[in-house]
Amino acid sequence: MKGISYSRYGGPEVLEYGDVRDPKVGPDQVLVKVRAAAVNPVDWKCREGYLDAVLDVVFPVVPGWDVSGVVVQPGTSVPEFSVGDEVIGYVREDFLSRGTFAEYVAAPVRTLARKPRNLSFEEAAGLPLAGLTAYQVLVKALEVERGETVLVHAAAGGVGSLAVQIAVHLGARVIGTAGEHNHDFVRGLGGEPVAHGEGLADRVRALVPEGVDAAFDTIGGETLKTSADLLAPEGRLASIADSEVLSYGGRYCFARADAEDLTKLSRLAEEGAVSVHVQETFPLERTADAHRLSQEGRTRGKIVVTVDWAAEEATP
Structure with a gap:
């Protein structure tokens, strides 16, 4: 599958678009077809090594913790979701390696909630973290x-x-x-x-x-x-x-992945109490540009990276 990865700490130039390893789906995980992934300041801080003292790193690293997408395979111990369900997730593990800036991500079920029905995938990706x-x-x-x-x-x-x-x-x-x-x-x-x-x-x-x-x-x-x-x-x-x-x-404080809290946020969005402003979107292959914009520190709302499945889905 295609994705973004880096094999050493550094600036946006270390991010490479290309083939990354396919995720394995454990019993308590859900394979998600990624539609959008939001950029957060922690993404470039991880990329530059600022969190090296607290998070183990397994290179190459696929960055990203925020995601919105569609379930394509629930794990064998996951009754909560079915194929076709639209979900959002704060897919953080206690090490850096398997992130959300790729075509698919295997997300622990504890990190997921149902996507707000009234938000686009781009807006929904900006909600979790x-x-x-x-x-x-x-x-x-x-x-x-x-x-x-x-x-x-x-x-x-x-x-x-x-x-x-x-x-x-x-x-x-x-x-x-x-x-x-x-x-x-x-x-x-x-x-x-x-x-x-x-x-x-x-x-x-x-x-x-x-x-x-x-x-x-x-x-x-x-x-x-x-x-x-x-x-x-x-x-x-x-x-x-x-x-x-x-x-x-x-x-x-540091955000904790919590499916119950994330579900409450999703409901607040559906009730109209919370909305997500997306300042700009970038295609997956331009994730480095999205990181650069985030590092300028003047973002209104969220910066989001999208995966374009249109061409593949249109193929007979």
Whole structure:
């Protein structure tokens, strides 16, 4: 089968399009015909070796953790899915080797949920990792409740845009930091936008003089410190970007593959509470360009790679 792989750490130039090994389908796995796979910042961080201390690597590596597609073979111990089912998945294992940027992926059943019926494959591919990150931080780490005020950083990005929508669904007032060109986008998600950068703390305090009940840091560094300073006396803090959050009494979070949580996200999408904005799509063979765009750090919503099956399916 065709796919993307890399045999050493490095920049986007190490990504190669070509033949990759066919996946074997274990008893607790599902063979998925990939229609789309979203790019996340963790993909290029893995590619450059930043996670080498915590994840074993078996080269060559097929990158990617997000997927949407169609079940073509359930494992022998999998009654949950049947051939033809449309699914989404956060297909992360505890090592790097068998990713989603390929024509097929053997996904552990614990990583999958049914695809939202109202989302395209491209939109649905952007939901798993970013959505699980946002959901698990807001619901499980920060325990956001109705009537509270939540500060979300990078509110126009992949995780941030979903966090704004989920927090609004939970009944919270959401303050979202974003560049001014993204303020209307954040408003459309239900958040109150504030410009990031110098003077951020003053701008947030003008909106919430008593401090925020919860802050969701996606950037780290000075932004994390500012978030801690903006908390109300009993406020809670979580970060997905900087372990220094622990020194402020906060939670350091990393998304966990959880079929139940992913199913809840899929239902929120079908109810219209959550949508996925796709900034740009790339064909599978141009995954390196998708990585380059992701590394620029100015993405609105998600970047998605697609697998074009049209030519093959049209062949008699």
